[in-house]
Amino acid sequence: MAEQQIQTQPQSAEHTMARPQRWAQPFDSNMTDQDVDRLLSESQLKDIDSEKFPKHIPLGGILKNDTRLVKFTPGEIVVREGDYGNSAFLVLSGKLRVVLSPSLPRDAIGRSEENTRSLFEAFSQLWTSNWLPETRDTSKYSLDELMAGGSNESARVVLQDIPAILDKHNTGAIETGALFGELAALGRIPRTATIFADEDAELLEIRWQGLRELRAYNGEWKRMIDERYRETALAAHLLESEEFGHLDDDQIKDVADRCIFETYGSFDWYTSFQRLRSQGKSDEPVIARQGDYPDGLLMVRAGFARQTVKHGNGIKTINYLGAGNNFGLHPLYSAWKNPDASEDLALGSGLSALGYVDVVRVPASVLAEYVFPNIEAPVNTIEVASQKTVAEDALLEWAVDERFINGRQTMVIDLNSCVRCDDCVRACANGHDGNPRFRRHGKIVDNWMVANACMHCADPVCMIGCPTGAIHRSMSGGMVVINDDTCIGCGTCANSCPYENISLVQIADKQGMPVVDEATHRPIMKATKCDLCSDQLGGPACVRACPHDALKRVDFREFAH
């Protein structure tokens, strides 16, 4: 915001300010022009042709505003397996090590062990729960820097006893000049391995926006990123699909080589979603337009897309597609099967991006060669969807508009059955030291309320940017949980959650005295949310406590249909 200057004109009733620019908030405000010059002389970057970049997004600007220099000492973890991140790393100097197998223990990388309480421990909550709100045993916060509150830089987890790790785990070296983390950053998928510094190392961290530009305007970077994706992830993705599962390795490689990668929408859609919704606007870039002729099958690799048809003066949502879903197979098949048919083979529906969508476009020629001869005529989804009335689709339309389709364990309350007794809230508090982790309040459609409880999303944007990895997916159940011990209360997750389901609370010690930072005397905060009673016996207490079966945890993919 340094470059934004607010000017007040007393003569007018208006306030004016400089229009916010792309780089109003650089990744690291400490990056200097000298740093950029040094980077441009590094072997990995010096060959990039800066002339290819548009004037409004110069290479120097990308390096200055979308990257930062980070140093790691031996043992410090750079990325953690299972974390969601929005940046890639280029090794400028030093050596890193990637843990291949087996994975490092959860406690070694700053994750809490997933322990379920015993029956006695569960029962003992009756008398061990504190009457005071949000109390903590502060002695468990062993990392002093975690108590400092809010500093993203200071909170790194250091691996102890590296020789023992090297003995027990199969690791690989990452040398100077290597790029890593770009697939997780661009594809919104979890990091697949833990990487730590083997010796003093300097890395260039490139946030996804910069990575996207480098890929877009530099052929070598695009080739490098796409090639790595083709080698590592695309083949597996194709083999998992119904259409390409029968192909052998050579055929899969051929298909992968001929695929085209596309991304739509904003990676950080969650930052603008609420604002746009409140203004009655939406930002849904078109992927395919109804009436256009398809040139390839669109396979959604990450994110969500809305499938629509024109209806009266508006558009009607008939389906939404997530990772693993395809679009356009039916018209392509029809065109292949009946090349001389007189019927209109244009797309009968449109597709638009809900937030960030990563798409693989498989050309029609590939389908004709490998897929169509081996499959039955695909179902025409539009025909199926058109049998539904507008009223029947109202819940789906609403769920897509509100992005609730992201939820995998969404708390839905049938208000026609709910007697507003709040037994669910009490049960939640009973299992969380007297502190409820959701609010029986939320958006309503018809007789359904989606309560303000963590939905354990398919695309957990709350995880992006957590400096300590405190918020993570549980390995056992896949629910999104927060490790209270390593949460530094920076609020990144709470600000990122588009559904306002994460709260920051001020903590107190066991006697109820507020805990404050010793240097600044600012309160120590912790992020809290529904953890689906992951450490309790019997699953979510809220569901079990509802006396009228009004409260459910649902996967919105099924519920909305």
Add this chain to the structure above:
Amino acid sequence: MTKNISILSIFGVIALIVVGYNAQKMDLNLQNSSVLTGYTLIVVMLCVALLNTRKKLSMIPLGKASSWVVFHVVGGLLCVALFWVHTNTFWPKGLYEGFLAGAFYLVSLSGIFGYLIQRLNSRKLTETGIEVIYERIPLELREIQEKAEEYILECTEATGSDVLANHYLNTMVWYFQKPRFYWSTLFGAGNAKVWFRSEGASVKRYLSSDELEYFRHLEELVELKILVDTHFAHQNLNKKWLLLHVPLSVGLVIMALWHLLLVEVYAL
């Protein structure tokens, strides 16, 4: 849930037939069937009363509360039938037994009443189109009142007339202070609307077009308050019946146990 109640009711009826048949058999053999029916009744009563304990022990996997409620409802109805089998009359003789029967009927009736009104109230609350947490209702009402007073002040300042302000002070302030028309709201009579219409009609003729605009804002606030009052009345009733049902249940169990003790010591 209705399906579960139906299934469990079948078991309840079977249990009742078994107990009734055995009691009749004992009577025919000149044995005291009251022992069988009495013990069955108190066991079922104690099991039914465990629902409240289950609510307190939500952290232990004791099954879904909804299943317990189904058992509570069916078990409670079974208790009524067992009570009649046990006493062989609607109202037993004896002062203590009379009290016991009175408590029993009150608990049973309050339970049936509570169950039914909870089911009915849920839909009525949904139909309001808004959702208010019970504990926040005073705050919501306070906000509505403050908004109304803001309009009144604004109206006075903008129009220079105090007609609406006086009307507010003399009549409307009473309405905005706290939930009103409790019983009429519960029965859906709509007295609040009628009251506001008649009060409004008396003052509207003295209002200028500018003041009428503010009056319309007040009307909107009254409509909102009616919805909040609806939530208050129905949610209040949803909670209040338990204040009768639960303490009476505890009293009934204690009285029944005392009755059992007396019978064991003196009658058998």
